[in-house]
Amino acid sequence: MRPARGESTFVVHCSSSLYMPYFQDFVRGELSLRNYSLLAIPGGIQSLTLEEYLPKFSWAAWRHIKFLMDLDAPARIVLIGHDDCRWYHHGPITRFTGPERQRQETDLRKVATAWRDRFPGSAIDSYYGILANRKATFEPVR
Numbered sequence: 646m647r648p649a650r651g652e653s654t655f656v657v658h659c660s661s662s663l664y665m666p667y668f669q670d671f672v673r674g675e676l677s678l679r680n681y682s683l684l685a686i687p688g689g690i691q692s693l694t695l696e697e698y699l700p701k702f703s704w705a706a707w708r709h710i711k712f713l714m715d716l717d718a719p720a721r722i723v724l725i726g727h728d729d730c731r732w733y734h735h736g737p738i739t740r741f742t743g744p745e746r747q748r749q750e751t752d753l754r755k756v757a758t759a760w761r762d763r764f765p766g767s768a769i770d771s772y773y774g775i776l777a778n779r780k781a782t783f784e785p786v787r
């Protein structure tokens with residue numbers, strides 16, 4: 646059943662096939678979300694940070710988000726990054742250097758701020774997933 650306007654959750658994460666079952670387990674299990682809107686693209690939220698470098702990527706991603714924000718007015722936003730993301734290693738923007746986790750956490754914070762600027766009052770939770778021994782752990786990013 647579709648949640649009522651103002652009561653839904655909107656999730657953004659990478660389209661990684663490796664992490665997909667772990668994303669789903671986390672969102673459905675740990676976060677107890679059954680019906681939620683999802684934007685899953687390579688690198689997850691990273692495209693949203695590329696206004697300077699790849700403005701068309703950024704524009705398209707924000708446009709998709711605006712569509713769902715206007716339609717659903719979700720009560721909660723969940724942004725999820727993950728370890729060893731191929732987009733961060735092999736995507737169009739590989740000139741950024743530094744530890745991947747640090748880069749992703751910086752991007753998650755940057756996007757949360759930009760999201761609140763665009764959609765005031767948004768309640769946003771960010772997480773970073775790490776897979777080890779076939780078990781994923783999702784740690785909050787503050």
Ligand SMILES: [Zn+2]
Nearest residue numbers: 659661730731
């Ligand atoms: Zn990824």
